[in-house]
Amino acid sequence: MNAITVKDLHVSLAGSHVLQGVDLDVASGGVTALLGRNGVGKTTTLRALMNLTARTGHVEILGQDTDQLATHRVVRLGVGYVPEDRDVFAGLSVAENLRLAEARSTPDYDTVFALFPELRTRRRQRAGTLSGGQQQMLAIARVLLNRWPLLLIDEPSKGLAPKVIGELAEALERVAEAATVLLVEQNLALVRRLASHVVVLDHGVVVHTGSVEDLSDPALTRQHLGVAGSA
Numbered sequence: 001m002n003a004i005t006v007k008d009l010h011v012s013l014a015g016s017h018v019l020q021g022v023d024l025d026v027a028s029g030g031v032t033a034l035l036g037r038n039g040v041g042k043t044t045t046l047r048a049l050m051n052l053t054a055r056t057g058h059v060e061i062l063g064q065d066t067d068q069l070a071t072h073r074v075v076r077l078g079v080g081y082v083p084e085d086r087d088v089f090a091g092l093s094v095a096e097n098l099r100l101a102e103a104r105s106t107p108d109y110d111t112v113f114a115l116f117p118e119l120r121t122r123r124r125q126r127a128g129t130l131s132g133g134q135q136q137m138l139a140i141a142r143v144l145l146n147r148w149p150l151l152l153i154d155e156p157s158k159g160l161a162p163k164v165i166g167e168l169a170e171a172l173e174r175v176a177e178a179a180t181v182l183l184v185e186q187n188l189a190l191v192r193r194l195a196s197h198v199v200v201l202d203h204g205v206v207v208h209t210g211s212v213e214d215l216s217d218p219a220l221t222r223q224h225l226g227v228a229g230s231a
């Protein structure tokens with residue numbers, strides 16, 4: 001069974017036809033990367049999957065038809081979403097931010113603190129005084145706390161220093177052992193490390209679906225990702 005099946009997904013935003021018939025399958029287990037240049041519709045795709053934006057077409061998530069479901073009902077199917085702007089509650093402590101994120105009956109603090117040990121040592125610190133990278137870890141940790149079977153994660157490495165990206169990669173590797181992850185990411189080294197499958201978007205349609213090895217094709221990366229290739 002696919003974790004996600006998308007057929008002919010269309011989204012218009014402010015009169016612009018942003019998604020123009022996206023077809024996409026995400027296999028159960030492991031990491032599928034959703035790739036593409038800036039502005040091609042990656043974030044819009046994740047928002048449409050969460051029913052955070054009006055859409056047409058058909059989306060099945062974890063075996064359920066979601067076309068008529070409100071966002072909170074999509075979440076309840078077992079979907080954790082880490083949006084692109086990872087705001088934390090700046091005036092609250094790390095521990096309070098995590099407590100507010102508890103969505104399922106058995107929040108998994110052991111895993112979160114094993115993945116991000118600094119959040120444990122800083123649990124009484126106000127989130128607004130964390131570094132940018134630490135705030136991003138906290139935002140991701142809030143979602144991981146709930147052991148969702150399916151995670152949609154939007155550019156987790158954005159703005160992070162290389163060392164922190166390494167820590168994040170380790171954390172996501174561990175998470176993907178137990179969950180299906182649809183990962184939007186522009187850092188191709190990170191994609192190569194984590195993903196088994198790739199889906200490439202360009203101008204609101206899927207232009208390539210395949211294995212992560214396909215990223216060694218310079219024609220693909222140059223044409224659709226705007227990078228020279230096998231870095």
Ligand SMILES: Nc1ncnc2c1ncn2[C@@H]1O[C@H](COP(=O)(O)OP(=O)(O)OP(=O)(O)O)[C@@H](O)[C@H]1O
Nearest residue numbers: 013014016018036037038039040041042043044045
């Ligand atoms: N609320 C909105 N109103 C109008 N246009 C929008 C809105 N949100 C996004 N867009 C446009 O839709 C297109 C796709 O945006 P989206 O954020 O999905 O791209 P993306 O692939 O996630 O880009 P990035 O890599 O920069 O995050 C862009 O051209 C963007 O300007």
Ligand SMILES: [Mg+2]
Nearest residue numbers: 042043044084
């Ligand atoms: Mg985006």
